[in-house]
Amino acid sequence: MAARDAMTPDLGSVLTLTASLTLTEKAGLLSGADVWQTRAVPRLGIRSLWMADGPHGLRKQRGDADHLGIGESEPATCFPTAATLACGWDLELAEQIGAALGREAAASGVDVLLGPGVNLVRDPRGGRSFEYFSEDPELAGRLGAAYVRGVQAQGVAATPKHFAVNSQETRRLTSDSVVDEQTLRELYLTAFEIVVREAAPWALMTAYNRVNGVYAHEHRDLLTRILREEWGFDGAVVSDWGGTDDPVASVRAGGTVQMPSPGWESVRRIVEAVQRGELSEADLDARVTEVLRLIDRTSNRGAAPIVDLDAHHQLARHAAATCAVLLRNEGGILPLSPDARVALVGAYAETPRYQGAGSSIVTPTRLTSLRSAAEGVTAFAPGYRIDGTTDAALLAAVTDAAASADVVVVALAVPAAHESEGIDRPHLRLPDGQLAALRAAAATGTPVVAVLAGGGPVETPWRHEVAALVHGHLGGQAGGEAIWDVLTGRVHPTGRLAVTMPAGELSPGFPATGRVARYDERLGVGYRSGRAAAFPFGFGLGYTSFELSDLEVTPDGAAVTVRNVGAAAGTEVVQLYIAREGRATPELKGFARVRVEPGAAERVELPFTARTFRRFERGAWRSLGGEWEVRVGRHSADLPLRAVLAIDGEDTPGGDTVTRAASEEGWRPPFDRNTPLDQLVHSPSPLVRLLVRAVLRRKARADLATEPDLDIQFIASAPLRTIHTMTAATSEVTNAVVRIANGAGLPAWGALLVALARGPLLERRTRRAFGAAR
Numbered sequence: 001m002a003a004r005d006a007m008t009p010d011l012g013s014v015l016t017l018t019a020s021l022t023l024t025e026k027a028g029l030l031s032g033a034d035v036w037q038t039r040a041v042p043r044l045g046i047r048s049l050w051m052a053d054g055p056h057g058l059r060k061q062r063g064d065a066d067h068l069g070i071g072e073s074e075p076a077t078c079f080p081t082a083a084t085l086a087c088g089w090d091l092e093l094a095e096q097i098g099a100a101l102g103r104e105a106a107a108s109g110v111d112v113l114l115g116p117g118v119n120l121v122r123d124p125r126g127g128r129s130f131e132y133f134s135e136d137p138e139l140a141g142r143l144g145a146a147y148v149r150g151v152q153a154q155g156v157a158a159t160p161k162h163f164a165v166n167s168q169e170t171r172r173l174t175s176d177s178v179v180d181e182q183t184l185r186e187l188y189l190t191a192f193e194i195v196v197r198e199a200a201p202w203a204l205m206t207a208y209n210r211v212n213g214v215y216a217h218e219h220r221d222l223l224t225r226i227l228r229e230e231w232g233f234d235g236a237v238v239s240d241w242g243g244t245d246d247p248v249a250s251v252r253a254g255g256t257v258q259m260p261s262p263g264w265e266s267v268r269r270i271v272e273a274v275q276r277g278e279l280s281e282a283d284l285d286a287r288v289t290e291v292l293r294l295i296d297r298t299s300n301r302g303a304a305p306i307v308d309l310d311a312h313h314q315l316a317r318h319a320a321a322t323c324a325v326l327l328r329n330e331g332g333i334l335p336l337s338p339d340a341r342v343a344l345v346g347a348y349a350e351t352p353r354y355q356g357a358g359s360s361i362v363t364p365t366r367l368t369s370l371r372s373a374a375e376g377v378t379a380f381a382p383g384y385r386i387d388g389t390t391d392a393a394l395l396a397a398v399t400d401a402a403a404s405a406d407v408v409v410v411a412l413a414v415p416a417a418h419e420s421e422g423i424d425r426p427h428l429r430l431p432d433g434q435l436a437a438l439r440a441a442a443a444t445g446t447p448v449v450a451v452l453a454g455g456g457p458v459e460t461p462w463r464h465e466v467a468a469l470v471h472g473h474l475g476g477q478a479g480g481e482a483i484w485d486v487l488t489g490r491v492h493p494t495g496r497l498a499v500t501m502p503a504g505e506l507s508p509g510f511p512a513t514g515r516v517a518r519y520d521e522r523l524g525v526g527y528r529s530g531r532a533a534a535f536p537f538g539f540g541l542g543y544t545s546f547e548l549s550d551l552e553v554t555p556d557g558a559a560v561t562v563r564n565v566g567a568a569a570g571t572e573v574v575q576l577y578i579a580r581e582g583r584a585t586p587e588l589k590g591f592a593r594v595r596v597e598p599g600a601a602e603r604v605e606l607p608f609t610a611r612t613f614r615r616f617e618r619g620a621w622r623s624l625g626g627e628w629e630v631r632v633g634r635h636s637a638d639l640p641l642r643a644v645l646a647i648d649g650e651d652t653p654g655g656d657t658v659t660r661a662a663s664e665e666g667w668r669p670p671f672d673r674n675t676p677l678d679q680l681v682h683s684p685s686p687l688v689r690l691l692v693r694a695v696l697r698r699k700a701r702a703d704l705a706t707e708p709d710l711d712i713q714f715i716a717s718a719p720l721r722t723i724h725t726m727t728a729a730t731s732e733v734t735n736a737v738v739r740i741a742n743g744a745g746l747p748a749w750g751a752l753l754v755a756l757a758r759g760p761l762l763e764r765r766t767r768r769a770f771g772a773a774r
Contacts, residue, residue, distance in 0.1 A: 014292040017044055018285050024769045026288045027270035030251060032261035035241075036061065038291065039770070049295060051159075051238070051259070055115035055131050056081045056355065056476065057362030058104045076104050077312040077477065078355055078364035080320045082117050082143075083455045084473035086133035086498035087540070088323040089573045089591055091146040097319060098150020098158070100312050105156045107307045111298040112157045112203055112238070114359075118144040118191045119207075121456065121499050122167035122525055123510045125425040127418070130356040130455020130474055134498040135526030135537065137187055138588045138611070141194025148199035155301025157294060160195045161205035162240055164188055164222060165519075169424050170511035173242065174676055174719050176210040179519035184211075185616040187525060193231055194611075202235045202297050206255065208243045209517075215245045223254030236290040241359075242718070242726045245674065248273040252283050256290045263728035264766035309365050313478055318491075320475035320482030325495035326541040327460075328469040333447055335489025335543060336407060343401040344374055345441055346411030346434070346451075347382040353413040353453040354479045357708050358421025364477035370411055370451065373484040378405055383440070387706045388415060388431025395440045402444040409487065410438050410466075414454030417706055422713040424511045428459045428502065435462060442466065451483055457501040460534050471495075492543045494571040494593070496635065500526050501535035515667070527636040528585045538588070538635030544570035544598065546634075551641035553630045557590075557607035560632050560641060564596040571595045576606040577639055578613065579629040586631050586639065606632070613647050625649030671741045673721040673734055684743030730759040 018026070025041050033039040033048060040048040053059040058076035079085075079097050088094070098116075105113045117131035118140055126132075133140040144160055151158040165177040165188045179188065195201060204227070207216040216222065217239045227233045236256040244250055244258040247266035258266055273279035326334065336342060349370040355362060371380060379401035383394055402408045412434050418425045439462070442448045447467040452458060455474050463469055470493065472483050485491040507521060521529065527537035544566030552559045562572050573593050577586035590606040613628060614621050625648050633639035667679035678699075680692045699716045702709035720741070723734045732755035739748035 014289055014296060017046065017292055018288050020044055021288065023271055023274060023281075024267060024766070026284055027267040028264075028770045029288055029291045030256065030270065031247070031258040031266045035260040038257060046292065047295060047299075049111045049291075049298065050109055051112040051114060052105065052108070052110045053115070053359045054101055054105060054110075054113035055117050055360045056085075057360075057364070058101060058108060058110065058113070059360065059362055060108050060110055073361075073363050074108065075363045075365045076108075077309060077316055078362040078367075079316045080323060080476040080479065081130045081355060081360070081455060081474040082133045083130045083498070084323050084475055085319060086139065086143055086323075087325050087473065087495035088319065089139065089496050089498070090322070090593055091142060093319055093322070094143045094146035095150040096315060098147035099153055100150075100315055102151040102154030102156045102158075103305050104307050104312070105151070106154050106301055107304045109304065110156060112159055112294070113151055114159045114161065114205060114238075116144050116147045116158065116160060117162070118160045118195055119162055119164075119166050120188055120191060120525065122519075123506060124428060124456040124499055124502070125506065125510055126167055127169040127424040128356070128358070128421050129499070130419055131360055133191075135500065136498070136588050137190035137194070139498055139591070141191040142198070144191060144195040145199035148195055148201045152199070152202060154305070155298060157202035157235070157298055158199075159203040159205045159238060160192060160201050162207035162216075163192055163204055163227070163237075164207055164216060165211050166207035166209055166216075168511035168517060169420075169422050170513060171515075171676065171717060172208045172422075173717065173722070174209075174515065174674055175512060176213060176516045177519065178212055178516050180522060181619065182616045183519060183522045185621075187523060189226065190611070196227070196231045196233050200235075201233075202294055203238055204233065204235060205238045205240055206243060208240050215243075217244050217255040217258075218246055218249035218253045220253040228254060234290075234293070236294045242722050244725055245721060248279050251287050252279055256287045258725075260726060261728075262725045263730070264763050264770070265724055265730050267770065268762065268766050269731075313366060316476045317478035317482050317485070320472065320479045321485045321491035322493070323473070323495045324475075324483065324486045324493045325471045325473075325497055325539075326468070326486070326493040327471055327501070327535050327539070328463060328466065329541055330467045331447075333407065333449065333467045334470075334487060336449075336487050340406045341378045341404070342374070342376065343379045343381070343405035343408045343441075343446070344371060344377045344411070345381050345383040345398050345401060345408055345437055347384055347386050348413040348453060349374075349380070349409075349411035350382065351386060352480055353416060353474060354476055355474050356419050356421070356455050357416055358710055360421070367477050368480040370409075370480040370483055373481040374409075375484070383410070383437030384431070384433035386415075388433045390433040390436045395436060398437050398440040399444055402441040402446045405446055407447050407449060407467075408441040408444075409449045409451060410441055411451050411453070412438065413452070414456075414458060415706060417708050419455045420708040420710065420713075422710050423708060428457055428506075430458055438462060439465065449487065451487075453479070456499055459504070460501065463534065471497075489543065492568065492570055493540070494542060494573070496538050496540035496573045497535055498537070500533045500537045501539075503532040503534045506531075528587065530585055533637065536635050536637035538573070538575050539637070540573070540635070542570045542572075544568040546570070546572045546596070548574065548632065548634070548641055551630075551632055551643055553643040553645050555608075555645070557605060558630055558632060558643075559603060559605045561601050562594050562596055562604055563601040564598050567598055569595065569597045572634070574604050574606065575633060575635065575639075577631045577633075577636065579631060580624065580626065586629070586636070588636070613649070623647065623649035669742050671720070671738055673731075673738060674719045675738075675741070676717045676719055678716045680741050683741045685740060688741050728759070728763060730755060730762060733759060
């Protein structure tokens, strides 16, 4: 590999380098050399790029490592996940976290950090929601932009993901997200637009799924017309790992790099497409230039920084504490009195849930639990088993511990097996064993403080049985210390919910299990749905009280006075919402954090932006004229300050463009390369059915485990194309397997043997062609 400083050209040099490459070298730069690195061209001083996961902590794996986080990575600071950080509504904090991640990446020689997750939380049952900021595009976009600025200030590329409409993990490599254009633009693309326009990311990652029938990594409307031509993005578009279907179509559409290495298969297909005139060399050159520009941008950061891991741990602790959301505090039981006798209950107080599972798993530099952080606790009782089952002896110990205390802190958590890349949550309920322990403590009459851990909302029909409730989400390696800081008042919680906590079951049909995921709710996502909430979007309490008054609205923005009427200094998050006739629910358009001393008041300004009054109607963004209601308050269900503002523009909204209907037929023969493995139970071949049923039996066992088995989850639902897109096998091998699955018999088995023998010869030939000019 060429040295880092071997290539630091300007754009003119990048174009010259592109012209100096052979056709095979150009094609070779557009796919990975292995799981994490791109290919190098030493004869021209072009080094490889090293990529690593990093939404909430660096996950750098060396060698032929996996992409699902199954193998252990180098130790790094495990910061709170995006779902936690979002509750801070704090752009400065998001930028600080991004900068810390960028420093650790730079120190490890990583060029491209694969984060942040900017997708909207369409449904809180999404298994990967812990990696995403919010159900609202304004909040998600502004936080994502701050994170990107922090990372890239360290000379490391940030990679907002997954572009676009990646809302479920079930069937993620084959599912078709069918969504109307207005909803697509106003919700699912707006967060990415904010990040691109405000932070200029150097890279972006596409989603696995199709969008209205076209795979995201070969979606020309998304990657060229909108991302590049409309928003001005000039970076590299990286596929999710195994997310490329057709490498030629991807290059043509605007997909830059295919990851991980597909062997040399994609190189051959791109070269042959150019030679046959099916792919313009100008399109190929554009993609190569994007790779070289990314190498250029990450080549000028100087010597590797020295990372202060102690300081990063303290930053993680600060973030987890300030982003904790106080949902209930009856009688002001929190912060705990210094003289209170405190009993601690819950296995998760000792074995913390601090991050989600999958490709974002971080090996922390250290790890604290609530039990290790809690000082002066009079008793501890596990209360329940991690697998969620009840135990009479454990419950009896809870009663004894609670009876001897002035207050009981009960640690609750969403099981790890319910929150992971590759799976979706079956429901939002906590296990019966945890609730039994909670109720055993409450039955003693001792006040109960419940502490939640998890990447998103849970149902809380039991919330009135506790005196206080704190949602810490997934707080990272310092989450135990952070929660104790909040409970004792060392840190005042300032978190506000970034995702609505529902009052009951959500809409049926999630996740979609067939070919198509229909977004029939359109704009009615989260707080916009109008459904009853246990705790609304934007909600959060503190250890003091505020009054908002004197709303003033001009064409440039709104201003409001925030007065602290409590006895302690604190921080309020002022939220601006806009409503117009025809939209039943006001929509978040601005927010500001303000710290106010007791008895003092601060004037807070909430400027309007180009996004405030726009709507996507009749295929274009339009500023709709007429009267708009400006509302300001503490959360989406408490907006007491209101004013009407007249806006010049078009008077009446028109109809939006509705997408085509998509096929919802199941997978039946004849199968193709995009058929998921588990659907081959319908194969005419008895042997194929036998093998697939063996895989499904293993998956069924894994579904009952307390920890997710990501390997079997991925294999069971992976499309057949992953045979050649994620290994050194050729597409001829995949084609032969498809024929076997369709019952072709001995000729297909013969073709498979020929393909297996011929593949290594093709690979060596292409590899020699790539290196021939060196």
